[in-house]
Amino acid sequence: MFANSTSGVAVEWAPDTLRVKELEEQLFSMHNSLVCAFNQLLDLKDLNTGYHSTRLAEWGVRVAQELGLEDGVLRDVEVAALLHDIGKIGVPDAILKKPGRLTADEYALMKKHPEYGWAVVRLFPGLERTSFFILHHHEAYDGTGYPGELKEDEIPIGARIVSVIDAFDAMVSSRPYRQGLPFEEAMRRLDLASNKQFDPAVVRCFISIAQAEMPSVFAATGTSTSVVL
Numbered sequence: 001m002f003a004n005s006t007s008g009v010a011v012e013w014a015p016d017t018l019r020v021k022e023l024e025e026q027l028f029s030m031h032n033s034l035v036c037a038f039n040q041l042l043d044l045k046d047l048n049t050g051y052h053s054t055r056l057a058e059w060g061v062r063v064a065q066e067l068g069l070e071d072g073v074l075r076d077v078e079v080a081a082l083l084h085d086i087g088k089i090g091v092p093d094a095i096l097k098k099p100g101r102l103t104a105d106e107y108a109l110m111k112k113h114p115e116y117g118w119a120v121v122r123l124f125p126g127l128e129r130t131s132f133f134i135l136h137h138h139e140a141y142d143g144t145g146y147p148g149e150l151k152e153d154e155i156p157i158g159a160r161i162v163s164v165i166d167a168f169d170a171m172v173s174s175r176p177y178r179q180g181l182p183f184e185e186a187m188r189r190l191d192l193a194s195n196k197q198f199d200p201a202v203v204r205c206f207i208s209i210a211q212a213e214m215p216s217v218f219a220a221t222g223t224s225t226s227v228v229l
């Protein structure tokens with residue numbers, strides 16, 4: 001039996017409770033290492049947007065908080081936001097880095113990446129829900145997405161959040177063959193696709209958080225134009 005001395009209240013903890021807490025901490029630490037390792041893989045494959053992915057994951061967690069999701073889900077949203085495209089490692093570079101339009105066959109292969117990501121991440125104890133957020137991050141709110149053509153609340157909430165984050169990241173990030181969109185234009189396009197591609201509640205939350213944080217993003221990056229991410 002152990003006393004909790006920090007609270008000043010004599011609470012007795014059974015050894016079993018401490019053992020569970022210890023195991024939870026070990027699992028949490030293992031998940032952190034795993035996320036870091038997968039992030040390294042994304043970097044090696046040039047699939048990461050650098051520190052932007054961390055910022056976007058933070059905004060994803062904030063959206064989840066605003067929507068009142070429970071603590072356990074927040075962590076899953078964060079991991080899914082960081083690793084949602086891990087399955088692209090299974091897509092050939094010739095397709096991933098092709099500057100022009102993909103053929104129908106190439107696009108079909110590209111669309112496999114959510115399933116590839118799910119198949120890997122689901123193998124880790126405690127990341128089962130995260131794996132479903134990854135599996136469904138290309139579903140559309142109106143049911144026209146993939147792989148399951150799920151609609152509205154059928155789509156796991158974490159996947160609906162990652163979907164908005166992913167689209168925003170794709171719009172504002174510059175590629176060798178095109179300049180990223182200005183922040184305000186990306187916001188406008190997210191709003192336009194609300195209720196079609198995206199969950200309107202998620203879009204509203206994300207826009208309000210992103211707009212509130214823009215001044216600090218400008219300051220942190222030293223950017224003076226409207227293309228800040």
Ligand SMILES: [Fe+2]
Binds near residue numbers: 084137138166
């Ligand atoms: Fe994706």
